[in-house]
Amino acid sequence: MGAVFSNPEREKGMLSENLGGGPMGLGDPDDLTLRKAEKEIVIPQKMKAKAKKGKCAEQVKEFGICAKEAGLLLPFKCRKQAKQMHICLSAAYADQAFIDECTQEYLKERSEYRRTGVKQKMKKSEGVMI
Template sequence: MAENKVNITDNLETLKEGEVVTDEKTGKKYRVKKNIMPHYSAGGPHGLGDPEDRTLRKIEADVIIPNRMNTQIERVECNESYMGLITCFRTDGAVSGLNTCKPALELFNRCKYEKFHDPAFRTKITDEYIAERSAARASGMTSQQRKLEEYRDWKKNNESK
């Protein structure tokens, strides 16, 4: 009859920061490191999280992804109806435009509703976000910081010519 043996690492409350623990199965030694963030958010090459992690935190799923979806909808997906609404508000005025621009607003809202409830669109935006987050975790720099570094390298190479 096999005993259900509890590993020493199953309960980290008994371990102290910096203590060395040996894995019984593999014989590898690990130094105990405790922090507030879960291991997948604090690990990785730069301490920003595991670049291969594809899980989303609650704030990413509920706030960041919908904000990115909204931006993409306004700029690309429903841009014609959005610009029609903006033009209507500019010509009729913001206050009176609330009444006169209802057809343009209805058209934009319908387009936006269809995109927000399209699972393929949400998956596409989520995959783009995870790829960007993964690159940031792997390099230790955001996409804007990477673009700035690329520009600086390009500038340095072109000045010497």
């Protein structure tokens, strides 16, 4: 005899009840709770990428130029640039407004993914390809 589920239209999957469901079966798009992995891994990765491209772009560029010129002597010749980049990135990671901004961006992207089933990068590439 088959298994009996509380919702006969939806078989029980690997995701817990609060992570499954939604229009695409990817979770509730309006759920704003964060899992531990999202808080500790995903959002800090987003912050790192955004800080390197935005807040600390100049320091990252200077370090990149120095690294390219120094080659194997990078640890010795680029200490000043590395320190400036580290100070800038550390300040960005400690800025609560920046943390909140990245968290809200992530939640918006996750909600859109749960609503449509299309990841953010895929949407951007679709816009380019006509």
